Amino acid sequence: MSFIKKFIEQETINRRNLLLASAYGLSGAAALRMFGAGAAHAAVENPTIAWSYRDRTNPYWNYIVYGGEAFVESLGLPKSALVNLINEGSSEKSLADVKALLAKDGNKVALAIDANDAPNCRPVVEAVAAAGAHVSTIWNKTDDLHPWDFGDNYVSHMTWSDEGPAEQTARILFDAMGKKGGVVHLGGIASNNPAVERLNGLKNALKDYPDIQLLDAQPADWDTQKANQIMASFLTRYGDEIKGVHCANDTIAYGVLEALRAEGIEGMPVVSYDGNERAVELVAKGEILATVFTNPYWGGGITAALAYYATIGAFKPSDEPHEHREFYGPTILITPKDALDFKAKYLDTNPTYDWKDFWGPSNGPIQYKS
Structure with a gap:
């Protein structure tokens, strides 16, 4: 049987299983555990790299997108290769945009996203996993949602210990x-x-x-x-x-x-x-x-990089320890005595990062309050 035929058949089975699980009232995470998430996801060539975020009127999100664009350029692609999904602060639009992209490009999607609010993260992740695509998230998710519950499709989550x-x-x-x-x-x-x-x-x-x-x-x-x-x-x-x-x-x-x-x-x-x-x-x-x-430039680039490299099969997320799948980003306190030095180092010119050093500047595993 050819690879393509096998892949199509497995995708058909995956979608059937998710439909059956839905009929039994299982959540996406439970369905993926029941039927073996990620078992037949092959490496994808030339994936669609997308960033879903609130807007570009906020300087923070500009830096996030600049980081995403810098990563895309490191692949030899133009900035325009990064697909921008702007949700304008609407969780409903965030999810709708993601589903529309998945309907178009399916398992070729490598998605970086802030889901806008914590409850919206689960349906986003479930939609990505059902399509066989890959997603890395930042900031907002519920405490009971974990990447390792979705095999390789939910690559990582980064937040900051605020x-x-x-x-x-x-x-x-x-x-x-x-x-x-x-x-x-x-x-x-x-x-x-x-x-x-x-x-x-x-x-x-x-x-x-x-x-x-x-x-x-x-x-x-x-x-x-x-x-x-x-x-x-x-x-x-x-x-x-x-x-x-x-x-x-x-x-x-x-x-x-x-x-x-x-x-x-x-x-x-x-x-x-x-x-x-x-x-x-x-x-x-x-x-x-x-x-x-919170170094949004690095955060924007590395979140896209994690989703991309998982999509092309450069690494297998499920082989990584939990602290590589849920981790804190870096923080730096800025006061009047060090503001100008900080500006010169981090803002006047963006530092050069190795986008394959996924966890270099990170700040340890996420800690949950009992």
């Missing part, structure tokens, strides 16, 4: 406030893992500052305009009680600073997260006290 760094920025903020007074927090999308962890980091720091009061915490959905509106409402409601602002990311901080300027307030202590270029410049000037860099 509680510790967010607690560091909170402590810097509280010290600048004189260790007393009211603080407000503006967060990301409520169901996003990083939004949850960054708020938890603030709450952890509060335990050691009895004279600091958390006046309010509201989701700003990672959006500058929404953050501006929320901060304006905080100022109306709490006025002079607010002595500091804890922001879940840099784009939120930009909206906060605009709201403060509109009220003629200068010197209010503010901290943020992400380490975008504009934010780092504001840190250097002392307008933001600290931000945290």
Whole structure:
């Protein structure tokens, strides 16, 4: 029997088994365990490399895509070879876009994705696995979803351990406030893992500052305009009680600073997260006290690389230890004393990375709270 005939027959069996499992009410992960996920997935030549993400108006996602493009160029391909699936903050669009690409290119898809929110990650992964394609995810997934439950199709998940760094920025903020007074927090999308962890980091720091009061915490959905509106409402409601602002990311901080300027307030202590270029410049000037860099350029490139090299059969994900399939990305705290040096090293020019060194800058296996 020819290879092609065998492959077609096995794909038919795989799809039939998934349909049967669905009829019995099994989840995608259970179905793949039941029928042996990845048993007959052959290496693919010239896969479709895709990145699915929120938008390019956010500097963070620009760096993610720049990294993806740099990886594609390392293969001798033009940047345009990277397929951009922009979900505009909609989990429904994220899943629909992925399914449309899978319907077109099937098992040739090598997908890198932030699923937009944690619950959306499972249907994305199940759709990829059912098509025999490969996916690597970042940031958002539920704790009960693991790559090793999907054979080789779910290649890897990378997130960042945000509680510790967010607690560091909170402590810097509280010290600048004189260790007393009211603080407000503006967060990301409520169901996003990083939004949850960054708020938890603030709450952890509060335990050691009895004279600091958390006046309010509201989701700003990672959006500058929404953050501006929320901060304006905080100022109306709490006025002079607010002595500091804890922001879940840099784009939120930009909206906060605009709201403060509109009220003629200068010197209010503010901290943020992400380490975008504009934010780092504001840190250097002392307008933001600290931000945290998660190296999105490396994250964007390596996530695409993992999906691609698994797709072409360069390595077999199921042969890797768990810490190579779920791992933390790197973080760097940036303060005024080191902001300019950091900018020169990481932002003025992008470092050169070996895209086959999948776990070099990573920061250990993901730890789950019991």
